[in-house]
Amino acid sequence: MSRSRINGNFIDRTFSIVANILLGIMPTTSGEKKAFTYYRDEYKKEYITEPYEIVNSQVRFFRKEFFYSDRGEQAILEGDSEIAEDWFNKAAEYWKQAIALTPDNYIEARNWLKITKRFKLE
Secondary structure (H helix, E strand, O other), rough: OOOOOOOHHHHHHHHHHHHHHHHHHOOOOOOOHHHHHHHHHHHHHHHHHHHHHHHHHHHHHHHHHHHHHEEEEEHOOOOOOOOOHHHHHHHHHHHHHHHHHOOOOOHHHHHHHHHOOOOOOO
């Protein structure tokens, strides 16, 4: 990732702008500037880009899970428990994927999976 390119989402752009300002105004040696630049670039790669991709994946799973859950609720209201069960099973698969990405999140989903016996939790 090139230092001169400032792109990406708002957090990436803000971090790059602030880092460039700090690098320009701080009294540092060329070695310190090189170290700071290396740290900044690695930080952006590891701690900003990857979580952003995880969040995008979580949003995608959440949308699908919500859709399937909603269809399951509609099937229950229509009195079709078999179709509702199919929809809820599909929703459960997406919840499992989202939980696998961030195990400490989705407490309600974890409880729902446990209560409905769709997922054995540690």
